[in-house]
Amino acid sequence: MTYSIVGYDPEAKEWGIAVQSKFIGVGAVVPFAKAGVGAVATQSYANTSYGPQALQLMEEGKTAEEALELITKDDPERHLRQVGLLDAMGNPATFTGEGCYDWAGGITGPNFAAQGNILVGENTVHAMGEIFTSTEGPLAHRLLTALDAGQSAGGDSRGMQSAALLVVKEQGGYGGFNDWYIDVRVDDHPDPIKELIRIYKLHRLYFAESETGRVVLIEGEVAEELERELFRLGYRDKKKSLQQSLKDYLHTENFEMREQEENMIDLDVLDFMKNQRE
Incomplete structure (x- = not known):
């Protein structure tokens, strides 16, 4: 009941996730990230332990593919899980269990993994990947543009409710005390992606340096x-x-x-x- 894109900017050294779902407060469930380590989106009867586990494994040196195999192999309900992740170098991996509701699937490309379930069709994940790859600008902008394109291509077959954006970078948080560079959410809204884009623009106004x-x-x-x-x-x-x-x-x-x-x-x-x- 969710679609997401996990992305990496090798120049800015930023990792992030953008996600939308017919589910309240999706930002509290799906996205996990740590600067210098990677990013994870766990969804479809989400196993929220996947986030911390995968980040720990990648911090120990495992690739995204290796971490993915390890976190899913002993999960008795792995057939209901969906997860996308990137490691410290931007290597992507995505997994969709055979029990996820149609349409469900994911794709990977340079510095991104896009996935979704209960979608109108596969066009959603392909649109996210294509737009992320072709769009210029900060990682947050590229992720949001890709998420919006995914909705335009069909999105969640049940509709929209919540959306979230998480981007991390070293000392990117308020005052430079942590790596939570951007963490904005829309928990319940008839058009959560547009509202999330509006809030992101406000975030930049308040926290980005003047041009x-x-x-x-x-x-x-x-x-x-x-x-x-x-x-x-x-x-x-x-x-x-x-x-x-x-x-x-x-x-x-x-x-x-x-x-x-x-x-x-x-x-x-x-x-x-x-x-x-x-």
Whole structure:
């Protein structure tokens, strides 16, 4: 009742999983990953021990194929399981038990494994693989684009309910204290993939570094727009400078990562303000 894609970016050294299911809170069940080790998606009457077990085996030096064989061989219900994984080098493996409900299956390719069960048809996994391979950009973007393509190609035959994205990289977590680079979920929604993409874009706005070309001086029309939006949102205090009012907004709204030098602003923040409700 799920389809997923596990991917690896060898340049950025990122491992990740994107998944959608007619199942509540799929992000709490399917994805497992560890930076420098690999990533796992376990589904279809999921055996959630597969995630930690496979990661431990790959951390010990086993390939994805070797880890897959070891975690499934003694499972008495392996015929009901489906799992996709990548090791530290991006080597893929996928498994679909013969008892998984049709359509069920998976494919692998360079740095990815795509799989699904109770699908409209095999086009879903092929679309995910094709789009992941041909899409450029950050791993998270490629995974989400592939997941969306899988839905467009048919998706889960029972419909949609939840979706999740997990990407890990060394010291990629908040403050650099762990490797959980991106961990966003939609637990229950009529269009969970589109909602997940929206939340991912918000995640980038809050946590990604500003693009150089989007950082400009606060002058002219930019200053006028900033003044107007800060006033509309209740942050413009005439007893303070425009810069201090902007700082108050940034710190209250958790945009510390987008704070710039004196008299500068990230236009992505200004654009967000224009669309923000009072």
